Amino acid sequence: MTSTLSDRRLAGYSAASxxxxxxxxxxxYDLSGTFLPEPGNTVVCHLVDGSPSQAAVLEVRRRMQAMPDADRLAFTPVSSLHMTLFQGIIEYRRDLPYWPADVALDTEIDEMTRIYLDRLSGFRGAGPFQVEVVDVVPTGLTVAGATEADRRVMKAWRDALAGPFGYRHPDHDDYVFHVTFAYLIDWLDSDRLPAWEALFDEALALFAREAPILDLRPPAFCRFADMNHFEELLVLE
Incomplete structure (x- = not known):
């Protein structure tokens, strides 16, 4: 791993910057790492339970949790691990273009979820795809389509879902897919960055060796009360 990539990888997480x-x-979440109420809905692909790639993910997560300064991170539960395919609405983001223009901004989250279940009835997606891990950062994994064809399918899914959801976020076309492990409670000390960089380089080697493809369940429309659990309401095809 070059120093340029390492510098770019951790620049946004350093207390020095x-x-x-x-x-x-x-x-x-709060300073204790407790997740706070933040209801909403979303379309995600959960990890496949018991798969070799899930084992690799959990091993990398375990190594991160074993770092001396891991208390700077608020880790989400293993059961919550997923890749977001399309961002739904969320309680504290009630403005355009993060909300459908044809629905009142003060509509209750549960009602929004019901509306979207109706709109997604009969929805047909763009087909299966595979993803690979392309980087590891303090908050988790950066992933992307394993091939150019997979990347086109993932883009087609997002374009198709923009219809029933009624909006396109500003980053719709360049959204960075990821699997969140944790959120920063505090920035990392500069003298600790080399150790984290070494861990992430080892993690990338582990994925290349043991899990070149990340096994994901099919996309599902989910609701959540906070970042601890994403309940699948409708599996999309």
């Missing part, structure tokens, strides 16, 4: 608190601190 950040003076503001982490973005979601105080709203999504």
């Amino acid at each position: 950040r003076t503001e608190p982490p973005r979601h601190l105080g709203r999504r």
Whole structure:
């Protein structure tokens, strides 16, 4: 791994370069690492339980949790691990273009979920795809379609889902797919960055060796009360 990639990988997580608190601190989770109520809905692909790639993911997560300064991170439960395919609405983001223009901004989250279940009835997606891990960062995995064809299918899914959801976020076309392990409670000390960089390089080698493809369940429309659990309501095809 070149120093350029390492520098880019951790630049946004270093206390030396950040003076503001982490973005979601105080709203999504608190200083103790407890996740706070933040209801919404989303379309995700959960990890396949018992798969070799899940075992690799959990091993990397375990190594991160064993780091001396892992208390800087609020880890999500294993059962919550997923890749978001399309972002739904969320309680604290009630404005355009993060909300359908044809539905009142003060509509209750449960009602929004019901509306989307109706709109997704009969929905047909763009077909299966495979993803690979392309980087590891303090908050989890960066993933992408394993081939150019897979990347086109994932883009087609997002384009298709924009119809029933009624919006396109500003990053619709360049959204970075990821599997969240944790959120930053505090930035990492600069003298700890080399150790984290070494861990992430080892993790990438582990994925290349043991899990070149990340096994994911089919996309599912889910609801959540916080970041601890994403309940599958409708599996999409």
